[in-house]
Amino acid sequence: MANQKSVLSPIPGVFYRKPAPDKEEYVKEGGNVKAGDVIGLVEVMKSFYEIKAENDGVLAQYFVENEDLIDAGQEVAVIIEQ
């Protein structure tokens, strides 16, 4: 059975799906990720914090859009373990 793992942001801020405005997205929905891969960036007080996958699997869905404001503890994506 495939196991679903939520990816939470430990901090509030502005969520980005790509490392820079002119760069590709870290991961596309449906793409494979390995534990430790960066899946998003949170801007908090002019600093940037990387959100990483904790498991290997498929990034099934993002729950927040690029540049959305997020709260601490918010679920930003879900990974289906394989």
Add this chain to the structure above:
Amino acid sequence: MAYFKKVLIANRGEIARRIIRTCDKLGIETVAVYSEADAESLHVSEAAEAVCIGPAQAKKSYLNIEKVIQAAKETNADAIHPGYGFLSENPEFVKRCEEENIVFIGPSAETIGLMGSKLESRIQMQKAGVPVVPGTDQSIDSIEEAIKIAGELGFPLMLKASAGGGGIGMQLVHNQEELAKVFDKTRQMANSYFNDGTVFLEKWISQPRHIEVQVVADSHGNVMHLYERECSIQRRNQKVIEESPSPYLDEELRMQLLEAAVRGVKQIGYTNVGTMEFIFDEHKNFYFLEMNTRLQVEHPVTEEITGLDLVELQLKIAAKEALSFKQEEISKTGHAIECRLYAEDPVTFFPSPGVITKLELHEDTRYDFGFQSGSKVTPFYDPMIGKIIVHGISREQAIEKMQKTLEGMEVQGIKTNLPLLEQIMKNDQFKRGNYTTQFITQNTELLKN
């Protein structure tokens, strides 16, 4: 006397409140602007009028030139004070103000543009006989050229983007291989960050001190200094503690530095208040680093030792009035220290947004704060909560006062660097005044306890 009828403050937090305070004193009406995230902020309720200029993200609100201009037009403000950061050093914004017949409280767009180019300002300063860090005065366009120049200057060197600032677009290189490795990348980064790929080389100074000179210049040709500020206590290239006078300078060196700053300012025909930043090497040689063409975060230490209101001077100069004092009439008294309170972990410096559940301050101390008990520190802007400023008859007395002030303060709900500030005030090396920009890094272990 009032200089302007109504001033819009294109900023937030402590500096917006600071500007409102002087406007109130002078009988000038105020307009605050705010983002959706700042609707409950103190600067909004303290201004006579307030206009929401957009969503939380700075680029959609405080950095949106047209939104700010529109707010000024709607409220009939006749001048805009930009504070620091945001649009304060943006020549495009200054031009837009001019087009709309709104006075920008600061220097001209041309001067801001000139000092925004590190290479151009190096050239101007040398013309004025102000020492600059040994390096190149023209753009380096190829790696071959870079290697040739590096050979003449000698490693280690700093490869810098001319349009860079705040530590971005700088690369330390120790040898030819490292230079070759980072050259293209630095040019590319400069291009995408600042829209200007110009890079140049400067000697790297390993144990520097940052000392800056506050200057003031009106449109009638009066140019003066308001002494120096010592700003070497930094973390991640950002200042944490500032003091004036600098414990590092003797009278002779101080005079040389102050005179150099005034010469530089005269050279570029600068008006309004500004700050000339210098770097000192271990042999007490000083070099021009950059000019900040705006009010500085740490301006209160200068206000404390000179008794002048720098925001009032800005308004007066922007209204084309002549300064009413001469250089020899400005005196400094005692010693002032400022500590910046940041919402961050005191050891890792990681940001700590949240609600300040309790903020207890001393009554007889100058606090320039953007927050109070119950305020929410949002993740969208600078982590600085506020500044604690003390003034004493001597450096020793000022340090003692700061120690007592910090001990008596209580902040709950979020992490702050208060424990770090307390440790620094008790540190012997700091007390001796013998420190460089490496102080916090070198004392990490010590400061943890």
